[in-house]
Amino acid sequence: MALDERLLKPYDPKATEDRIYRQWEASGAFAPRPDAPNGVFSMVLPLPNVTGTLHLGHAAMITIEDILARYARMRGKKTLWLPGTDHAAIATQSKVEEIIYKQEGRTRHDLGREEFLRRVEQFAAASRNIIVKQIRKLGASVDWSREAFTLDEPRSRAVRTAFKRLYDAGLIYRGRRLVNWDPKLQTTVSDDEIEWQTETTPLYYLKYGPFVITTARPETKFGDKYVVVHPTDERYTQFQSGQKLTVEWINGPVTATVVKDEIIDREFGTGAMTITPAHDLADSEIAARHGLDSEQVIDLVGKLLPIAGEFSGQHWKKARPKIMAKLETKGLVEKIEANYEHQIAVNSRGGGIIEPQLLEQWFVAVNKPFDDQGTTLKELMRRPVATDEIKIIPERFTKIYFHWIDNLRDWCISRQIWYGHRIPVWRHEPKCVPIVGREKEIEKCQEIVVGEPLEKCPHCNAKFTPDPDTLDTWFSSGLWTFSTLGWPASPAGGPDQTEDLKTFHPTTVLETGYDILFFWVARMILMSGFLLGQIPFHIVYLHGLVRDAGGRKMSKSKGNTIDPVTMVDKYGADALRLALIIGTSPGNDSKISEDRIRGYKHFANKLWNIGRFILAAVGNETPARPAAIPAADQKLIEQLDDLTREVTVDLEAYRFSLAAEKLYHYVWHTLADKIIEAAKPRLLTDETEQVKWLLYTLFERSLRLLHPFAPFITEELWSLRPRATSSERLITTPWPAT
RNA sequence: GGGCGGUUAGCUCAGUUGGUAGAGCGUUCGCUUGACGUGCGAAAGGUCAUAGGUUCAAGCCCUAUACCGCCCACCA
Numbered sequence: 074m075a076l077d078e079r080l081l082k083p084y085d086p087k088a089t090e091d092r093i094y095r096q097w098e099a100s101g102a103f104a105p106r107p108d109a110p111n112g113v114f115s116m117v118l119p120l121p122n123v124t125g126t127l128h129l130g131h132a133a134m135i136t137i138e139d140i141l142a143r144y145a146r147m148r149g150k151k152t153l154w155l156p157g158t159d160h161a162a163i164a165t166q167s168k169v170e171e172i173i174y175k176q177e178g179r180t181r182h183d184l185g186r187e188e189f190l191r192r193v194e195q196f197a198a199a200s201r202n203i204i205v206k207q208i209r210k211l212g213a214s215v216d217w218s219r220e221a222f223t224l225d226e227p228r229s230r231a232v233r234t235a236f237k238r239l240y241d242a243g244l245i246y247r248g249r250r251l252v253n254w255d256p257k258l259q260t261t262v263s264d265d266e267i268e269w270q271t272e273t274t275p276l277y278y279l280k281y282g283p284f285v286i287t288t289a290r291p292e293t294k295f296g297d298k299y300v301v302v303h304p305t306d307e308r309y310t311q312f313q314s315g316q317k318l319t320v321e322w323i324n325g326p327v328t329a330t331v332v333k334d335e336i337i338d339r340e341f342g343t344g345a346m347t348i349t350p351a352h353d354l355a356d357s358e359i360a361a362r363h364g365l366d367s368e369q370v371i372d373l374v375g376k377l378l379p380i381a382g383e384f385s386g387q388h389w390k391k392a393r394p395k396i397m398a399k400l401e402t403k404g405l406v407e408k409i410e411a412n413y414e415h416q417i418a419v420n421s422r423g424g425g426i427i428e429p430q431l432l433e434q435w436f437v438a439v440n441k442p443f444d445d446q447g448t449t450l451k452e453l454m455r456r457p458v459a460t461d462e463i464k465i466i467p468e469r470f471t472k473i474y475f476h477w478i479d480n481l482r483d484w485c486i487s488r489q490i491w492y493g494h495r496i497p498v499w500r501h502e503p504k505c506v507p508i509v510g511r512e513k514e515i516e517k518c519q520e521i522v523v524g525e526p527l528e529k530c531p532h533c534n535a536k537f538t539p540d541p542d543t544l545d546t547w548f549s550s551g552l553w554t555f556s557t558l559g560w561p562a563s564p565a566g567g568p569d570q571t572e573d574l575k576t577f578h579p580t581t582v583l584e585t586g587y588d589i590l591f592f593w594v595a596r597m598i599l600m601s602g603f604l605l606g607q608i609p610f611h612i613v614y615l616h617g618l619v620r621d622a623g624g625r626k627m628s629k630s631k632g633n634t635i636d637p638v639t640m641v642d643k644y645g646a647d648a649l650r651l652a653l654i655i656g657t658s659p660g661n662d663s664k665i666s667e668d669r670i671r672g673y674k675h676f677a678n679k680l681w682n683i684g685r686f687i688l689a690a691v692g693n694e695t696p697a698r699p700a701a702i703p704a705a706d707q708k709l710i711e712q713l714d715d716l717t718r719e720v721t722v723d724l725e726a727y728r729f730s731l732a733a734e735k736l737y738h739y740v741w742h743t744l745a746d747k748i749i750e751a752a753k754p755r756l757l758t759d760e761t762e763q764v765k766w767l768l769y770t771l772f773e774r775s776l777r778l779l780h781p782f783a784p785f786i787t788e789e790l791w792s793l794r795p796r797a798t799s800s801e802r803l804i805t806t807p808w809p810a811t
Numbered sequence: 812g813g814g815c816g817g818u819u820a821g822c823u824c825a826g827u828u829g830g831u832a833g834a835g836c837g838u839u840c841g842c843u844u845g846a847c848g849u850g851c852g853a854a855a856g857g858u859c860a861u862a863g864g865u866u867c868a869a870g871c872c873c874u875a876u877a878c879c880g881c882c883c884a885c886c887a
Contacts, residue, residue, distance in 0.1 A: 338886050346887045355885030656824045672835040675849045686846035
């Protein structure tokens with residue numbers, strides 16, 4: 074009997090995996106099977122950013138999703154797992170800016186918009202190529218024929234259409250509001266993109282007429298003309314609300330007005346503060362409540378405006394000590410508390426310290442009713458989760474989701490960066506007409522066009538100028554579950570339903586990290602709900618973050634990332650996958666070490682040797698079912714029946730770790746250690762045929778059960794069965810019956 | 812300030828509806844067993860953070876405490 078020569082050697086993932094992947098791809102197994110008998114399974118790959126390459130966290134995510142996809146496929150479902158990448162606007166732009174500055178000492182303004190964008194696109198393309206290779210290496214059974222990019226033409230059309238529909242419904246508006254301004258990247262960012270860092274700074278107690286006020290930012294205080302105290306604070310009962318008094322301030326006397334507001338914490342400092350509504354959200358809300366004026370003090374690059382008098386034109390950082398010196402000379406400094414701890418806002422996308430600014434931007438209104446029932450976008454996001462139409466795993470994130478929605482303010486979607494979708498709005502040249510309050514003129518003359526570009530105004534022939542800003546990257550990724558399925562079928566209204574959309578939307582499950590629950594998951598529910606009247610997915614499965622051995626988040630800047638491809642090269646993709654899945658649980662972070670991956674390489678080796686033994690014992694013919702099966706053998710079959718049921722239930726319940734662990738344990742410690750050992754002597758007796766059948770049956774079943782977890786080695790062993798043909802691939806073999 | 816998660820073997824972590832504790836790595840002893848030394852056989856090692864409670868039965872449920880971590884929040 075001639076054993077396949079591959080079985081003579083130890084298992085070599087390097088010589089096997091790429092070949093198997095090519096076979097899968099060429100066979101069309103990754104595409105949805107048109108005649109699949111048991112319904113539909115669809116899922117999108119959480120589009121990796123083209124800011125770099127994949128790390129082990131991505132690998133864990135891909136593993137979980139591939140398990141889902143392969144299991145669904147084997148269950149006979151029409152299975153679509155759709156891949157793609159995200160242009161990640163601000164993250165990619167700031168990354169490329171950084172590289173160019175480091176290598177050439179030039180800024181994006183030195184290069185100009187066109188050349189800079191060319192560079193970014195180059196970078197994005199290179200990054201995308203690496204990512205695609207990495208995804209393949211991991212064995213991901215994604216349908217490459219449907220690969221998408223958030224910035225390609227079909228997705229751009231979806232963005233323009235979505236913008237127009239939201240605009241026409243009055244849900245996108247232009248407004249002047251206090252926004253998060255990043256002076257370093259020169260753009261606004263949304264509330265969610267802000268990271269709070271603890272900073273230790275002096276706290277200044279300054280004399281403000283009869284009051285002593287506290288501040289951490291004396292350089293913003295030039296325009297302060299309101300002093301706020303708590304209404305019931307007995308220290309200030311002699312001052313009436315609205316009372317005016319003249320106080321000596323930094324650049325001379327100012328008229329101060331007393332305001333009483335319950336937001337004031339009487340215990341803090343002296344219980345009195347002055348407000349800077351133009352550069353502080355809390356202050357601006359106080360100002361809004363009492364109808365107070367607001368004056369800008371700091372400009373968009375961080376320099377003081379003429380209101381600062383002699384300090385005008387200086388950067389606030391440099392001006393602060395000089396201002397303090399002047400206050401000192403004027404005798405206005407009561408005391409300075411040295412180590413005051415407070416939170417400062419930082420742009421988490423590689424940007425600078427946020428300076429709130431009052432700017433005109435585009436917003437999505439989340440609290441504005443848009444239909445007869447008075448539905449708001451907020452409710453649209455809340456309802457499907459509240460009614461369990463969308464189920465979040467693990468469940469505790471449901472509460473976190475609601476809490477976020479309840480605190481949500483209008484979403485600032487315009488960015489002043491260059492890379493990304495242009496805001497699909499065009500205005501008359503040379504005059505850019507402000508929109509708010511001038512809707513009538515717009516109707517008459519089309520001073521503004523939204524959605525698809527228009528060269529000239531059909532009414533007065535004036536040329537149109539595009540809005541200079543770009544969109545928040547999450548605007549386009551929010552459309553992902555349906556923009557990838559051909560939405561919109563036609564930009565000018567028309568039927569929205571493409572065949573793909575009808576078949577695959579809503580998608581079955583969204584598997585992603587809990588860190589983008591708000592950024593992405595919520596936005597998808599919003600977009601899908603408003604534009605399609607559908608939920609985007611039925612289940613949200615949230616995985617934890619993969620951290621390094623020290624528990625730190627992996628990131629390039631910390632230098633603690635592990636390249637998944639390096640691990641695949643060393644231990645094989647199957648081993649890496651098992652290491653990433655076993656011992657993890659949804660929503661909880663995990664730490665990964667190379668030792669763990671090596672351990673599962675040993676398992677792959679074990680499985681390979683089980684295959685060598687059983688296939689060699691079985692020979693060239695598939696063993697026939699014996700007429701009589703000994704009771705002991707029957708028990709072993711039933712034992713595997715039980716395991717099959719358990720593993721199936723675990724997979725249906727998204728308990729991947731448990732399912733994999735049970736299979737691991739069975740294959741090693743039952744099939745190999747007990748069953749094979751017991752079979753060895755029997756093979757030499759007249760029970761040979763019965764034993765061959767038993768071993769082969771258990772082995773064949775084990776391969777099927779293990780395939781979603783360790784696809785490469787199981788597929789390879791499958792192809793080594795007696796009389797195996799190249800068209801009978803394990804990937805498309807039915808899951809064992811339960 | 813509010814909410815959430817964690818605390819299980821030397822290390823890193825699992826533990827599905829409550830029923831005599833598991834994995835990887837590490838440690839000790841013995842094995843050229845013809846699938847595998849990337850292995851086999853055996854072993855050591857856990858009062859499952861602490862204190863109460865519910866239960867025939869608790870790592871798992873309830874209450875409180877301690878420490879670690881995360882998220883959210885308009886204390887200047």
